[in-house]
Amino acid sequence: MSTLRLVPGTPDAVLSALTALLDGTGTAFAPLPGDPAAAARVRQAVVPDEPLESSEVGVVLATSGSSGEPKGVLLSTAALVASATATHERLGGPGQWLLPMQPYFVGGLQVLTRSVLAGYTPVVASDYPDFAAGASAMTGERRYTAMVPTQLARYLRTDVEVLRGFDAIVIGGAAMPAGLKAEAAEAGVTAIPSYGMTETGSGCVYAGEPLAGTSLRLDDQRILIKGPTLFSGYRLQPELTAEVLRDGWFRTQDRGELVDGRLRVVGRVDDVVISGGVNVTVxxxxxxxxxxxxxxxxxxxxxxxxxxxxxxxxxxxxxxxxEELRDFVGEVLPRTWAPRQVVRLSALPMLASGKVDRQRLLDGVR
Structure with a gap:
């Protein structure tokens, strides 16, 4: 049985391991964050000391853990390639990518995968004084980047001209607010909201439409996904794998609607909570x-x-x-849905993946 190699989660180290994996000279690997606490959580999820379930595994990534303990996601080399190829096909062809995020999450990793397959050296934003300097170092005929909504909002205030220079900016990691989408469009920035997760090899639905080879269906609003970009299972968790992977379909924890063939994500399966006997859609x-x-x-x-x-x-x-917020909610929603507690913060805690750290919020009020 093959073993798993741990590599530093830096852009250079991940790019080197990924390049070797794609050309057939490398072995399966898992990237580790530099922060010791985060690295310990990743080690617990990817379990490097145990043999891999399959020789087809290329990368093992830890989920962000935004709602609990991270899980080790098994991604084959074929799944990584299928995702990168379908992305380039949707965007209009291969190009050079700017990496403004961490490569030990699937969004950053796939920026590097797309770069290798396109034959370009990726530009790493952190190697330059600022985002604009990184963008100016790009030489590709077609130029792309990917980022989370928070980054897009920030760069729209400081670097809107730079953003206009990209052929496409893929937005992932969290839902893209309608106001941000409108702001980007008004500024002439091609920002494309994507939907996906580590288990789907990064975004597999762009602007509501699945990438080539990806199929969608709903089971009582639960989003189910099928296609070549799907993960192979959770590391050493066969029961959990069997629960979410059935007949080739991945049962996500998200709810959605199909409107004119386009997917609209409306929340998570656990977004409906029962409070005092009342079902509340949070x-x-x-x-x-x-x-x-x-x-x-x-x-x-x-x-x-x-x-x-x-x-x-x-x-x-x-x-x-x-009370003002409770009244505001009660103007359009049932009064019984109004929050019983309001916690005011200077900023929402964020994970390195760009998602809100829900577990940290919960731990602070229990």
């Missing part, structure tokens, strides 16, 4: 809070509660009071 509450002019950012979660079963808690960046 994503709807969150969306309403974000419409308040005094709310800069917000996340709404259900927190276990001895009296209510679950209490609806809003984590809000802004100076608005609890």
């Amino acid at each position: 994503t709807a509450v969150q969306a309403r809070l974000l419409e308040h002019p005094g709310v800069k950012d917000a996340v709404v979660l259900g927190v276990p509660d001895s009296e209510w079963g679950s209490r609806v808690v809003a984590f809000v960046v802004g100076e608005v009071g609890r």
Whole structure:
């Protein structure tokens, strides 16, 4: 049985390991973050001391752990190549990529995979004084980058002309707010929202339409995905693998709708919590809070509660009071959906992947 090689999660080290994997001279690897605590969590998920389940495994990546402990995701070399090839096909052809994120998450790793397959040396943003300097170092005829919504919002304020120079900017890691999408379009920036996760080899749905080879269907709103970019399973967790991979379909934890053939993600399966006997859709509450002019950012979660079963808690960046927010929610949603607790923060805690650290929020109020 083949073994798993740990490599530093730096762009140079991951690129070297990935290049060798793609040309057939390398072996399966798992990239480790530089932070010791994060690296320990990754080691626990990828289990480097045990033989790999299959010789076809190319990379083992740890999920972000935004909702709990990270899991080791087994990705074959074929899945990585299928994702990169389909992405280039959707965007209009191979090109050079700028990497402004960490390569030990699937989004950053696939920026490097696309670069290798396209025959270009990727430009690593952290090697330059700022984002604009990195972009100016690109020489490819077609130029691409990928980033999370928070990065796009920041660069729209500081580097909008630089953003216009990209043929496409793939947005992933978190949902792209409608306001941000409109702002980018108005600025003449080609920002394409993507949907996917580590288990799907990065984004597999662009602007609501699946990439070539990817199929979608819904099971009572739960999004199911099938295609060549899917992972092979969870590291040393056959029962969990069997639960989510059935007949070639990956059962995600997300809910969606198909509107004119396009996928619209409406929330997570666990976004409906029962509070005092009432079913509350926390994503709807969150969306309403974000419409308040005094709310800069917000996340709404259900927190276990001895009296209510679950209490609806809003984590809000802004100076608005609890009662004002409850009244605001109650204007368009059932009053019983209004958050029972409001936690005001200067900023939402974020993971390196660009996702909100939900577990940290929950740990702070339990």
